[in-house]
Amino acid sequence: MLHYYNGSMTGGGRGHDWQEAVSIFDQLRELDWDEERKWAIQGTETFDAIAAVAKELPVMLPLTKALQKRFSDPVKSYIKEKRRDASRVYALLWDGEESLLDKDFGDMKTFERELPDIMTHMVHVLTVVAEGKPMPAEKIDQLKKAALKELEGMPISHAKASGKFAFIMSQAQAQG
16 A cells, blocks of 8 residues: 655555566556545545634534433443442443443543543433532533633544534535
């Protein structure tokens, strides 16, 4: 595979069929390098376009209270189970499709530190149990806002964490 990097953060690469009996140098000379660069740059510029569109959109995260209402039975069961152990912080997450995920953290600082990364994977926090008590939905939403603030300098990560990326991609698929 040949990789082309368009700046420090984005790149592209695609495979080629190589003939073992022929010198790799001869095969590389035969490639259309302008076409290789064009293909790679077109792919990397998609992220630039997404970042530009995302700047214009509002944050698209559902409120935690609405998520808890939608998943009321699993949330209640999770809280009941996890409140027995006050030694860790537990979070029930939803992948946005069909899976509920159980993640635990040593303490609140660890949870808060990992929350931006969790959100960039487009995973929603349904509930958090800390010190054996469920965290109020409003507090979870405050932590999400703080996590988004940390991601402001990373346009694609921010777009993923804020719900904008999924929206932009769904719009692109609908038009394509």
